[in-house]
Amino acid sequence: MNINILGCYGNIIGEYHSTAFLINDSILLDAGTVTEALNENQLKKIKQIIVTHTHIDHIKGIFPFVDELVMLGDYSVDLISVKQVLEIISQDLFNNRIWPDLTMIPSEKKAILKLREIQLEKTTQIDSLNIKPILMTHTVYTVGYVVREADRGFMFTADTGPTKRFWEVAREEKGIEFIIADVSFPNRLEKFAKISGHMTLSMLLEHLDRYELNDRPIYITHMKPIFKDEILGELKKAKRKNIKPLDQGATITI
Ligand SMILES: [Zn+2]
Numbered sequence: 006m007n008i009n010i011l012g013c014y015g016n017i018i019g020e021y022h023s024t025a026f027l028i029n030d031s032i033l034l035d036a037g038t039v040t041e042a043l044n045e046n047q048l049k050k051i052k053q054i055i056v057t058h059t060h061i062d063h064i065k066g067i068f069p070f071v072d073e074l075v076m077l078g079d080y081s082v083d084l085i086s087v088k089q090v091l092e093i094i095s096q097d098l099f100n101n102r103i104w105p106d107l108t109m110i111p112s113e114k115k116a117i118l119k120l121r122e123i124q125l126e127k128t129t130q131i132d133s134l135n136i137k138p139i140l141m142t143h144t145v146y147t148v149g150y151v152v153r154e155a156d157r158g159f160m161f162t163a164d165t166g167p168t169k170r171f172w173e174v175a176r177e178e179k180g181i182e183f184i185i186a187d188v189s190f191p192n193r194l195e196k197f198a199k200i201s202g203h204m205t206l207s208m209l210l211e212h213l214d215r216y217e218l219n220d221r222p223i224y225i226t227h228m229k230p231i232f233k234d235e236i237l238g239e240l241k242k243a244k245r246k247n248i249k250p251l252d253q254g255a256t257i258t259i
């Protein structure tokens with residue numbers, strides 16, 4: 006499996022892009038950054054978009070992407086998530102007010118955008134991948150994911166505050182090569198992190214201790230660009246070789 010990190014920051018400032026991971030050239034996991042990072046030929050290959058939640062920094066790339074698909078002609082894309090997330094997408098976004106209802110254009114059957122519902126904690130096959138959504142703790146309904154191809158995979162917390170089930174699943178799952186985990190704020194802003202449904206590095210370390218996951222490779226993601234240096238300084242001080250920042254533009258192969 007190839008995972009191309011199109012964006013991995015908690016805000017969009019200059020060269021810092023928001024969350025989107027392109028898997029095997031054809032499946033997006035979140036769509037915070039799409040047309041900014043990919044050319045026409047790469048866009049044509051995307052057939053599925055798996056969504057964690059409806060915050061704009063995770064879905065804003067869908068709008069220019071589907072607009073481009075309309076221009077390119079005979080293309081369609083599946084938008085995949087749990088019911089609660091898809092409901093917000095259809096009611097609040099593709100509602101003919103914020104953006105045209107592309108689930109009905111040109112017709113319901115041939116629509117450019119097809120909503121595909123998956124079930125919490127049930128494994129669903131998407132091409133060569135198996136994905137399993139897990140309920141997270143955020144300010145809006147949010148799922149993290151276990152993503153596998155054959156017997157190897159990774160997990161992604163999406164945006165989350167302190168949570169239990171995800172880390173329990175991380176302990177149970179076999180063949181997980183790494184976990185991508187939200188660390189949005191520096192330690193001094195723990196209160197703000199909790200209010201906004203995010204994590205600091207010390208909160209993440211507490212979870213790894215509590216669930217005995219200290220040996221797992223972790224990539225931290227969703228740093229607010231303004232706090233990047235401060236968070237990286239904290240990471241250096243923590244002296245944890247298994248924890249690294251996710252590298253925007255990099256491709257991870259497992
Ligand atoms: Zn969010």
Ligand SMILES: [Zn+2]
Pocket residue numbers: 015024060062063164227
């Ligand atoms: Zn976010």
